[in-house]
Amino acid sequence: MQNIRHEGAARAPAAVRHTSVAPTSTRWLASGGEIDAHRHDDHQIVYAGHGTIAVTTDAGSWVTPATRAIWIPAGTVHRHQAHGELELHLVGLPAAQNPLALTEPTVLDVSPLLRELIVAYTRDPEDDSARRARLRAVLLDELRVAPERPLHLPAPAAPLLCAVYAVLRADPGDARSLEELGRQVGASARTLSRLLRADLGLTFPQWRTQIRLHHALVLLADGLSVTAVAHRCGWSSASTFIAVFRRTFGHTPGSRQGS
Known part of the structure; x- marks a missing residue:
């Protein structure tokens, strides 16, 4: 985030x-x-x-x-x-x-x-x-x-996960697989998956979705459009982003809750 x-x-x-x-x-x-x-x-x-x-x-x-x-x-x-x-x-x-x-x-x-x-x-x-x-x-x-x-959004403790976390926070739209990210930080996808389960209790898709959703909330609060947020956070389309957002938060990202 x-x-x-x-x-x-x-x-x-x-x-x-x-x-x-x-x-x-x-x-x-x-x-x-x-x-x-x-x-x-x-x-x-x-x-x-x-x-x-x-x-x-x-x-x-x-x-x-x-x-x-x-x-x-x-x-x-x-x-x-x-x-x-x-x-x-x-x-x-x-x-x-x-x-x-x-x-x-x-x-x-x-x-x-x-x-x-x-x-x-x-x-x-x-x-x-x-x-x-x-x-x-x-x-x-x-x-x-x-x-x-x-x-x-749990903070990882394992150094290898911290390295991946830094990459995904810098660019939540990074669509590389865990194997590709592992090559960047010097670990196999299997090792990273094991660390994720032990450290955070999450799979990689779950963890990446949480990172993206938290970043999306920040961007929406800063006034970006739903389409721009979906693109920056790595969703394939605005409709996909809206569906994930609604399932998580109970309302669409375009609604002005609390205003």
Whole structure:
């Protein structure tokens, strides 16, 4: 995935900010804007009301449009980057309050009701009224039934896979086979396939599709047309790209979710 500095793990611990309480707030970031590596003692929900948000940890990256939110468990070192003008909604929850019992960053479906609850709850974080407490209770109820989505782009650990990853991030449209890519990095297709299964639990086509989809989200947020994105990311036609995108995200790439 280009335009995101995630070649290795999250920054060294000395550079990581620690904010004990995860904030509940609404923020606006210009396209390309970043929030540097940090961690909280609380859980946090990250939701893009408009634009696309990329969250990176030492385990990989998540890029989500406005139909999804990202659950970030307490203690997870993470950083954010905006693609497109970003309306960012952050909800902090105490470490003891984990309605889905999630221990890893996870992408969640955001229903229309959950979207409105997140937006309303982050609008005035200083409000401590009984109405806000009720709003929070309903928000937690909706989180308990929010479906999880496997939209994680895992970061490989094996050096040979890292080399292939660098090639595919630089050009997601690279259509070479695993055997051809292996010749470039000095490994057989069989070795790379074995490493992919052991390291990431993926086949090569699955991994390449994930890389392409994450890059496509970034390009769409930057304003490129669906046809241009399909071409740059290696799909044979716009219709093929649209079908894969809809199957993964539940809507077409041309729809302006969250606008």
